[in-house]
Structure formats: C-alpha cells, structure tokens
Amino acid sequence: MEKQPNSPLDWGQLLKSGNRIFIGSNAAVPNALIDDLIANANQLHDIEVVHIQTISDEKWVEPQYKDLFKVNTLFIAGQKIRAAVAEGRADYTPCFLSEIPALFSSDILPLDAALVMLSPPDEYGYCSLGVSVDVVSAAIRNAKKVIAQFNPLMPRTSGHAYVHISKITASIEQAQPLPEVPAVGFEQRIERIGQYVSMLIEDGATVQIGTGKIPEAVLRYLGNHKNLGIHSELISDGIIDLMKRGVINNSQKTFHPGKTVTSFAVGSQQLYDFVNQNPHVEFYPSEYVNSPTNIARNDNMVSINSALEVDLTGQVVSDSLGYQFYSGIGGQVDFSRGASMSKGGKPIIALPSTAKNGTISRIVSTISEGSGVVTSRGHVHYVVTEYGVASLRGKSIRERALELIRVAHPKFRPALLDEVRKHYWVPNYQVMRPMDVPELGDVGLKILHIGGEAFDLRPLNPADERRLQEFFYSHTKETLLLRYNHHPKQLSREKSCSLVSVDQSRDLALCIVRQHGSVLEIQAVGRYYLIESNNSCEVAFVTRERHQGKGMATILLQEMINIARIRGISTMVAYVRAENKPMLTVFERAGFKRLRSEEPDEVNLQLQLQAEQATESME
Template sequence: MNAPTKGLDWSTLLQSGNRIFIGSNAAVPNALIDDLITNANQLHDIEVVQIQTISDNKWVDEKYKDLFKVNALFISGDKVRQAVAEGRADYTPCFLSEIPTLFSSNILPLDAALVMLSPPDEYGYCSLGVSVDVVSSAVKYAKKVIAQYNPLMPRTSGHAYIHQSKIDAYIEVAQPLPEVPPPQFEQRIERIGQYVSMLIEDGATLQIGTGKIPEAVLRYLGNHKNLGIHSEMISDGIIDLMRKGVINNSQKTFHPGKTVTSFCLGTQQLYDFVNQNPHVEFYPSEYVNSPTNIARNDNMVVINGAIEVDLTGQVVSDSIGYQFYSGIGGQVDFSRGASMSKGGKPIIALPSTAKNGTISRIVPHIAEGSGVVTSRGHVHYVVTEYGVAALRGKSIRERALELIRVAHPKFRAELLAEVRKHYWVPNYQIQTPVDVPELGGVGLKILKIDGESFDLRPLNPADERRLQEFFYSHTKETLLLRYNHHPKQMSREKSSVLVSVDQSRDLALCIVKQQGSVLEIQAVGRYYLIESNNSCEVAFVTRERHQGKGMAKILLQEMIAIARQRGIQTMTAYVRAENKAMLTVFEKAGFKRMRSEEPDEVNLQLKLQTE
C-alpha cells in the first residue's frame, strides 16, 4: 500500500482510455476526484461508471469532457440527467442486482475503483460505511483500488470491510457526508402513505425506497408490530420505529433479528445511528437485491414509485418519453422477489397527477419513447391518493377499471373512453362518482368482527365480478328474503349496473374480506335516493356464514349517518314479514313500522332530521 502524499501521482495509477468506478450515494470520494482533476496532466477519455451519486457531480461538467466520459448505470442529479439528454454521457440500463456481474464478467472491466472508506482500524480493515451496494463488487474486481480515507465515515456492520492491503493508493481527507433531510409532505402524499400502510400487516418485512412516499409510509407504521427491514436503502424514517420496537426484525424468515440493507441516505442522525450498530447490517447489492434472497422473507412488502402506469399495469419509472430520468435500480429485483415471497406484496405508489394536476399519471398507454421497467405481470397493487388498485389475477378489463378508480376524478371519463376504443371495457360499463367522503380520510373503515378483520368501503365498478360471485353464493331463501322473489341469474351486465353507482347521489357500501390479492364480498348495503320527497329506500344482504354477526347493523348505521349528513329527511325499508332477524336490525336502529298494503311485507321508516 502506498503512503499518503500531498497529491497522488495519477500517471502511475491510470492511463488514458481507462474505465473507473466512482463511489456511490452518500460515499462519493469528492476530494479524491478533485485530486484527479487537479493532477490529471495528460490523461484523457477516462470512462466513469457510476450509479446514484449525491454530489455536485463536477466531473460531468462540459469543461472536463476531454478528461471524463460518464456511463451512468443509474441517472441521478440534474447535471448527469442533462449530460445524458445532450449526448455527453451515456445511460446503461441494468438491474441493480446484476451490475456486479458486469464487473466480474469483464463486460465492463474496471481499471480502478475510486471509493471513500473509513480509515483502517487496529486490524487494518477499512469500512465501506454507508454505501456497500455495488461499491463492494467494484473494489473486488477493479485492477486498482484508490481510496479517500474519511475519518467521518461511519463503520458499519455486515459485509462492509476491505483490508488496507487491497488499497493501491489513498489520500486522507475529512469530508462531511451529504445530508438528505426528511421531505415535507403535501396532503396527497400523506394519503398515499396511509393507504400503503393499510396493506402492511404486522410481522411483514419491508423494502422502503427513496423519496416522499416511502417516508410517508413509515410515518403511518407507528401502531404496527414486529416489522422487519430487507431493503436496498434505509433512511431516517426507520430510526424511531427501531427505537420503539415497531421494527424489531423478530419475525423475519431471512436474517432474523437484523435490519438488512446495502446503503443508507439521510441526515447525520442516520449516519450516527448506523455507526457500529450491530442491529443494522450492510451487504452488497448482489446479495440484498437478489430476488431469490428477497423471496426468502415471508410477507415481503416492497414499495416503489413510478412516473406513469398504463391501464394494463405497465410501469414506467426511468424515463419521461425519450428523456431518461433515473434508472431501473432495484425496482424489478424487489418486485420479482416480493412476487415469489410467501404472502408478498409488490406495490407501486404514485400521485395521480403531475405538472400541477394538468396531466394524469394513470394513462391509457405509455408515452412514446418511454420504456417499461416493471411489467404488468409483476405489479400486485397500484396506490394513489384515491385508493388502492389490486391488479393480481385481474383481467385487462378489471385492471383498467381498478386503475381508473384510483386515477384523478377529472381524468376518469377520458381514460374510460380511451380503453373502450380497444374493446377492453364493454359499453355497458359506465363511469360514476365512486368516492364517499363521509367515510373519512381514506374512504374506508377497518372492522373487527369475531376476531377477523374486514374492510367497509363503497362498491365500485371493479367489483363487478365479485358481486356476481356474491350473488351466486346465496341460498334460495336469502334471495327470496332480499328480492321478494327468486332471481335465477346475475349477468355481468346486471352486476355492472349494480356496482356502477353514483355514490354522490345513491349509496352502495360493502363489507369485504381481503387477504392479499384475494377479495370476497361478505355483505352489501345500499340506499336509493327518492328526490320527490327527499327520502331514500334502504336494503342489504349478508353472506350466509356471516349472518347474525352484526354486519347488517354496521352497514345500516353507516348508511343512516351518511344520509343524515346529506340532509335526507327519511329512510324507508320494505322487509318480508317472516324475516324476523332483519326486522330486529331495523327496529333496534329506531325504525317504526308503518301501514303496509302488502300483508306479507312490513314497511318501516326512520326520520333522519330533527325538527
């Protein structure tokens, strides 16, 4: 190992035309790069391979074009983005888990790796610190390792070490790590965080990406229990959750008891937290991002973002049209791993609109020039501020309806018209207002009935097939009591009419049991507005195995509350005389029996507004 000098003799370390790797994320060796720029002398055409770099990226500046040519395997920062757009830099798409094989198989052989490390400890080992990711493979396969020893670099646990004997040259310069402060949240990001948190069950293992939405999700996990982390990246949001024991990794089925990551990015508080912390272990990207390893975690929930999602579920996340914006990164690695995990959930979360609400990010087809990063087969859930679209096992028609439901309301009719051009959705399927704001912020309520969890929410057009299945589950007796006759058929067209409810006028609520992508309707309640006398007629039906458990009572209470808020004067119901259980539900809710012209039918009425 060479002794430190005032400036390295780069002519002995590099030659013109070499390919070098620059350390990534919060571990960019800026002082080392400055030294290279200052002492480059006659060096030219050095290819710089990099992923995300939290830095001023000065080596990308046009004035250094004769010295450096950047090849970004992930685009980060405006300078790199602009250089790629102008053709001064290249973008090479690659799964993060497979970048190391580019180095090891000599597809992109490295002449040198320029990295930031902690100074050697008493045993001669340096720590890769906050960025193990692909830096680990770069130092393993590069012909030379040139280091910036930074005494401010945390010493992290896991597979994060390199012995000083492997270092060919170094300088020692203290460099504060770049800080990325926690983001400020707007209301729609908060709402997305709430929806995603509802998909996370106690005992799940999480992958949390970068940006506002993942941080918003972490904010809403305070009441969860026994969560684990297996994530390419961690941020400040995990600190309080680990200290409170919400994240304790106790139920992980792979690396139990440990938070597993490949790099961290946040504030100095985070860097101090991971320093010599035995509960947080850093491993190389080829290990952390291996879909096989990810799948070894049961109940693996992965949360990633997107630029746009088309109505079949295709995800664009590295480009805006022809302009490359970021990269593939670990999105496909983790989506695939979660798909293979027992109980796993790959989630794409994004705001419904962009450019101040002027364009929809749920689109009928991806923009010209855009590339699909995550296929329609990999995505189980898409979440916006308008709800959760469950796509797994859904037909193209059902996917389109699910995604239209979570698009911004002002774009829903346009999206439906577009998909009809391709016959994906039949003409009998109509688009109606589906939101019921009276149910609260997230538009649904979680119920506990006999120790089981259920969701109470509005029926929507995507429930067409589920409602049909619900109808065919009923006995003849149930159908007779509900419809006053025995209907023989519930066609898709009829079911579509029943779920395509204008919820701003009429009301149709359901109680559903959802386990992952499996959804079953357990009860339905609805009222129809009678405008002539400002009243509504109410009815409901419950799946036989849940009758007598209070679902009808819960639905009725919700409908009464909503009708009152909407200023409806009275609520009426017509019940067959032999249906004693249903009569009891109405009468306990305050309904009074009225005179009825049908001897086998009881007319009930409830005054909703006080004089």
C-alpha cells in the same frame, strides 16, 4: 499501498488515458479524490466514469471536463447527470441493480480503478465501506486498482462492509461530512398514499422501502404495526424511531431474523450516527440484498416503489419521461420480482395520480411515446394513488383497466374509459360514475374487527363486478327471497355491472369485504337509492349466510344513516318481509318506526333523519 495524506496522488502512475474508473455511490462519493484527480490530471484524457446514484456536486460531468471524463451512468440522479444525458454528453446504461456487479466481474465493464470512500483502517487493518456497500463492494473486488479516500467521519457499519488495507493501491485521508438529505414535507396526497400503503402491510411483514417522499410517508404510518422487518436496498431516517420503539424488530423475518438488512443508507447525520457500529443493522452488497431469490426468502415480503406512469394494463414506467431518461431501473424489478415470489408477498407501486400541477394523469391508457417499461404488468400486484388501492393480481385486462381507472384522478376517469375502449374490449354498458364516498373518512374505507377477523367497509366500485356475481350466487333461496321478495335465478354480467357502477354522490352502495392479499370476497352489501321527490332514500342490505347474526347489517345501516344525515336527506325508508325477524330487529334497534302497510306480508319502516338529529342536538 501508497499513502500520502497531505500530498496529491500521482495520477499519471495510477491511470492511463482511456481507462474506465468507478466512482463510489450514494452518500459515499469520494469528492476529495475526484478534486485531486481533476487538479492533477495532466495529460490524461477520455477516462470513462461509471457509477450509480451519486449525492455530490457531480463536478466530473461538467462541460469543462469533457476531454478528461466520459460519463456512463448506470442510474440517473441529480440535475447535472440528467442534463448531461439529455444533451448527449453522458451515456445511460440501463441495468438491474442486482446485476451491476456481474458487469464488473465478467469484464463487460472491466474496471481499471475504483475511487471509493472508506473509514480509516482499524487496528486489524480493516476499513469499513460505511453507508454505501451497494455496488462499491463489487467494484473494489474487481478493479485492477483501488484508490481510497479515508474519511474519519465515515461510520463503521456491520455486515459484509469491510475491506482490508492490503487491497488499497493508493489513498489520501480527508475528512468529509456525509451529504445529508433533509426531511421532506408531505402534501396531503402523499400522506394519503402513505396511509393506503400502510394498510397493505400486515404485522410481521418484511418491508423494502424505495427512495422519495412516498416511502417516507409510508414509514410515518407504520407506528401502530408490530414485529416488522426490513430487507431493503436503502434505509433512511424513517426507520430510526420505528426500530427504537420496537415496531421494527425483525423478529419474524425468515431470512436474517433479528437484523435490518440493507446495502446503503441515505439521510441525515442522525441516521449515519444510528448505523455507526450498530449490530442490529447489517450492510451487504447489492448482488446479495437485491437478489430476487434472497428477497423471496423473506415470507410476507412487501416491496414499495414508485413510478412516473402506469398504463391501464399495469405496465410501469419509472426511468424515462417519453424519450428523456429520468432515473434508472435500480432495484425496482429486483424487489418486485422477489416480493412476488415471496410466500404472502406484495409488490406495490405507489404514485400520485397526476403530474404537472394536476394537468397530466399518471394513470394512462397507453404509455407515452418513447417511454420504456421497467416493471412488467406481470410483476405488480398493487398500484396505489391518493384515490385508493388497485389490486391487479389475477385480474383480466378489462378488470385491471377498471381497477386502475378507479384510482386515477376523477377528472381523467371518463377519458381513460373511452381510451381503453379503443384498444381492449369493454362492454358498452360499462359506465364511469362518481365512486368516491368522502363521508367514510380520509382513506374512503374503514377497517372492522368482527369475530376475531378483519374486514374492510368501503364503497362498491366497477371492479367489483365479478365479486358481486360470486356473492349473489353464494346465497340460498331463502336469503334471496328475503332480500328481493322473490327468487331471482340469475345475476348477469350486465346487471352486476349496473349494481356496482353506482353514482355514489347520489345513491350509496357499500360493502364489507374480507381481503387477504389479492384474494377478495364480499361478505355484505348495503345500499340506498335517493328519492328526490321527497328527499328520502330507500335502504336495503344482504349478508353472506355464514356471517348473518354477527352485526354486519347493523354496521352497514349505521354507516348509511350517518352518510344520509351528512347529505341532508330527510327520511330513510325500508320494506322488509314480515317473516324476516332478524332484519326487522336491526332496523328497529336503529330507531326505525313501523308504518301501516297495504301488503300483509311486508313491513314498512321509516326513520326521520334530520328531525332526530335536531332533537339530539337540543338534548
């Protein structure tokens, strides 16, 4: 090895014109090496530069170096790279992050040299790849020459993160602070997305976190979870506090138990200090961490990635805006596929519902011309926006469209329904009405714990059509008689659709559901209908037989009373069959008073909402 810490390298001996070189990744870009090469390139020309994301000044892609370098990026990140690709001064090669190492080893992209940043060798001659093992490890193994910048500020990390000094062809030693990515501020809709995603993550799950604001927001809402694990191509500052508090302890992982597994780290100096010689965080190459087979070896694997747009069938666009390439495939497909194969796994795509200051919907009827599908409609189980969670697994095209329209921005929902009708069959009775109930709180639902089980209380929505049919046909004749005062024998698709397509800003239809992964079952339904003539509403509800007597009706009634009061409704009325003693008890415990009824087998009940509220406030 030629080591010249204070002298420029002899690049004429190390490289030839037309060579292909790899530049180290993410927070480990060897800027001093690149500066040295540029300053001492002499007669070198047409060096092909290959890399993934590089957090750097990206000097090599600047127009003045076009004769020296030809850039072929495998992931677009940074304004300079993005502009160069858009202008045709650089190429973009789409590929899965897990398969990039094979491009080097199979000579599809043979490397003449790898320019990398390492820690100085230890007493045994081993250098650490530090915070960026990813595809750097494969580049070092497969390049004809390895040219290193020894950086004493590079952390020494655990795992498969070492290379012996004998592998190094030439080197310089130059301290270089690792680039810090500042903590991001979160707007309200990003916070809301983080809340929704966190609700999909169960205790004991293993999580992959992608890049950007949304994954960081998710981490902020995991503080009350227990026994989480990490298997992720990237880790960021958000894991530090969760690991120190024991929220992330990796104790229930089924692959590398007890260890946080990653391939690169990007964040603040605090993160780089945290991973330095930390035996609880292990770094492995991308072909190992991003292998869908390895990812799937983690039970309850949750992958969280973002997108630029999602169409109404569930196709995900994440590397291009129309004909303009914006980022790359990266590890999204690797982890979506791995999570979908995992026992209890959940592949999630999370994105804001709109772009360009709310003028463009990111939920689209068809993907934009020129855009490419990165993740197929078969890979994604959930799509999350600030308006909720769309569950896609096992859903028909029509059901998927309804689920995705439900989480689109309200102002785009009617147009999306009109658009989807042009291409897919949607019945004419399917309508789009206001479906959000803000009175339920920030995330529009409440988590209930009843009899040792967890349930969600939320509004009914158009995508519940089939589930409501199943709920109806689960009832006994006795339940139907008590609820409807007769024995209906059919709930058609059209009727079910009308019952779930409620204008929730006027009437109200709530349900209690039990959802485990993509399996959803309605347990109880409560609704009221507004009577505008006297500012009252009529309320009714029904509970699945096996849950009757557990308090679900009481919970639904109290929620509807609260919402009716907030909306300024004066009175609430109900009509109950006289023999339905349990239901009468529920109403009377809530404060309803019996009124005289002309029907001997029916009891009329009434609750004064605003008057009672005023009395309570005076007390």
